[in-house]
Amino acid sequence: PVKKVTAFIYAWKVYKFLNLFFSMKLPVKDLSVSTLQRQRKELQLLMAELKDRERELNAMxxxxxxxxQAWEQDRxxxxxxxxxCAGLEEELQSRNEVIRVLTKHVGVVESREKVMEKELGEAKQLICELEKKQQHINEKCQDYELIPSSLHPVCLVLMFVKAEGEEEKLSLWLEIKACFILFIFLTETCCSSSFTGEGESWKDELLELSRSKQERIMSELLCLQQVCENQRKDLQLLRLNQGSTQRQEVHVEICRLDQGFQQMHVHKLHLIFNTQL
Known part of the structure; x- marks a missing residue:
């Protein structure tokens, strides 16, 4: 730009000089041939310099x-x-908000799962205790079934009536007392076994309730897994379309999501294992 202004000023001076030169009417006698030739050479040099300046100006x-043009294109x-970048930042903020909501929901589901597991463990422990009691009562019933029919109270009373000796009557009387005590214990055992039958029905209800809770938890986990899978696909598309300035932040978010998916998969396997148990 400075060179351009200088060249224009120089060209304007040359132009004025030429106009002044040609407008002057000098007498022929004052001009010699050598002077004309010298001025002609100077004019030729000036014209050549003007052409050079013009070429430089055109190049500049x-x-x-x-x-x-390059500056306009870059701008x-x-x-x-x-x-x-502004659009990608807005989209990234919305994705982060969705991820926060999903993380909170996963935490709530995990807390519910822990409570369910605790209740299920208590129910299993109670069922084991009831089964042990029932097994013990069944063993006692089997032992009492092995008692011979000769120890029935009616038989013992008849034998007591027919007995003649005092020693024989005394021994039979003791056997009758022992037999009555035994039958009283057997009646109590039968009553407890009836209560055990009610315990079995309650045990079935507990198993059905725990099974329904496990099915509900599995359905919730499947829904969460599907939502997180969709979010992972969206984040992969976002990672492909983002600029170089956002790569590190999105990489951190994707790693955190992968860890969340792995933890959810582990919880799911743990829940399936408890269901099989």
Missing amino acids: SASHHKQH HTMVMLERR
């Missing part, structure tokens, strides 16, 4: 025009990149 103008590219 062309380069300036190219620089201006347009920067504006487009800024708009794209």
